[in-house]
Amino acid sequence: MKIIDWYILKRYLATFFVMLLMFIPIGIVIDISEKINKILAKKVPFIEVMKYYGDFTIYFANLLFPIFLFLSVIWFTSKLANNTEIIAILSSGISFTRFLRPYIIGATIVSLIALIMGVFLVPAASKGFNDFRYTYLKNNPETRQTTHVYKQISDNEFIYVSSFNYQTKSGYDFTLEKFDGNRLEYKIKANTIKWRERDSTYVLKGYSKRTVGQMEDKLVSLPSKRMKFNFMPDDLTPTIYAAETMSLGELNEFIDKERERGSSNINAYLVVLYKKYSIPISAFILTIIAVAVSAMKRRGGMGMNLAMGIGLAFTFVFFDKVFGTMAEKSSIPPIVAVWFPNVSFGILAIYLLRNARR
Template sequence: MKILDWYILKRYIGTFVTMLLLFIPIGITVNLAEKIDKILANEVPFLEVALYYLNFTVYFANLLFPLFLFLSVIWFTSKLANNTEVIAFLSSGVSFWRFLRPYMIGATVVCLGAFILGTYLAPKANKGYNEFIFEYLKSQKKKDRSQQTKDVYRQIADNDYIYVSSFSTKTKTGRDFTWEHFEGNEMTYKISASNIKFNAEDTTYTLRNFKKRIIGVDGDILESRAKVDTTFAFDIDDLTPVEYIAETLNTPELRKFIAKEELRGSSYINRYKVTLQKRLSLPVAAYILTIIAVAVSAMKRRGGMGANLAFGILLAFVFIFFDKIFGTLAEQSDFPPLVAVWLPNVLFAILAIYLLRNAKR
């Protein structure tokens, strides 16, 4: 039976790699056609463009690998079915479960690779990909919109909270700044300023119309100055991260970042959690889609490979539709990210079981 395993496994991996090599250049061509005007207008150096498309290749492969895997399994299994090879395998006494085993081995190999890619390699590629877009292809207005710039409220330590009513990512300046320090449930001092500016050259902050109030048992101590230069134990960019920041962190870093942002009360917290859950759910989705692909294409149909591919593409787009709808719902509302990300997998797992039982008959 090892011959059967190797026969199917080689086609599983080979067809998947071929599908990637076919579609990635198409993706690069479409992306370049869309962005070539802005690239030329901004006179982007050739090396920057080359690095961007290297990162885009990793980003594209990581984003759509379940779809490519699904279509590749349907493609080569349909060929096996049309050549009556599946019938020959099963007629020789091989059970359908035994026939499915090399597919599961192939899915394990691909999913391990995808897990490593999504956990460590894709975040680095995503960083370069997003930074290129942020630097060369976005207007300043869109850059500001990609960060929280209104009513920024953060917990920066166990007992310290800061707030600015508005923040400019271009000038690194905030308005109506306050810093409140608590001991237990009681505030012990408060710093306020009409304006705070981060000075990147020496990592200091300039506060204008500075006021400090120390709250004491016998009375408060008030201090005020027109201007104060000082240092704080936070970076203004860390307090207002760009919305794509989660995509650029590897999984251990992302877990720590989410824990820190939850304390700070970030409005993007659900978006970060969706990114984390998708990294875990995509490899599982590959298993589910592999089972569905085998169940759909192992039967010899009147329409041949074309019918199997049409049905497979329809299922793939339904899966992507559910994934996008529930992911967006979680990012824009209080819908639990865990449920939103894993629900399409659960629904398609039920479908996989149903199709597999029919295929066995």
């Protein structure tokens, strides 16, 4: 690499990390100001608060990664343009494509960091971040209660729970049906079901089992019965952020299992999976757009470039959130919804790059 490559690459990475160090403390201060009353009222242990803000830092940085990257590239490239350094570089015979090389190298480094964070660090941070919120900050402990959960737990077994509470690990109106082909073998019902962690069993209150026979059915009723099933409490509590807390391997296995069970939340899990790959790719697209927008010296100076950059960055985040939600709630294929912002902004990047070369 030439001196100019090292010069631009160091500015690229330094500005990006300084931008993170500037905005993350601001985010923490705003978050503390909103939550301090609840934290003090519930006497949350100090160590738990420190863990929460460690997770918050990773979660927040990953969430606003596109904005931080976009603004940092626009910031230092606009300074290069205002100091006529870009004009000097291009006047020396270096093509605009060659000028982009250190930016692409920087985008590669940042995208690898984003990929590693998304696979290894963000899942654990997301779990800690959300668990803290639900444990200490939610006014209603029933918040993580799901209703009308239907699950296929094996090829021929189906369960239903009218409601299940994550905190108490208990549910109501439990039903399990086992089939032999299209014929019902037996049906288990219980008024309540509760998970016993110490021996990995369920306690069924108001238990009844109807076994379908050739001539007549067999009915067994008991006030209480302990049983083992091949499903876990997490299978009855499809928390919104469940997929966010898993590593890549765990997420793939989880999606395969949920697809076999006919889960209604499969699109939400696929959105999380595809975003692990789409966010790192966005580093290249946003870098090219930022350079194309800010490499030209404008009458409005750096302020005009930053205004354009902020508008484009928030448009990208808006597209990302809207289409992700649409994939979860509608029939839009998750892969289309997740990659649409990258594809549309990729086309914009090509257009802006062609204009910048002129």
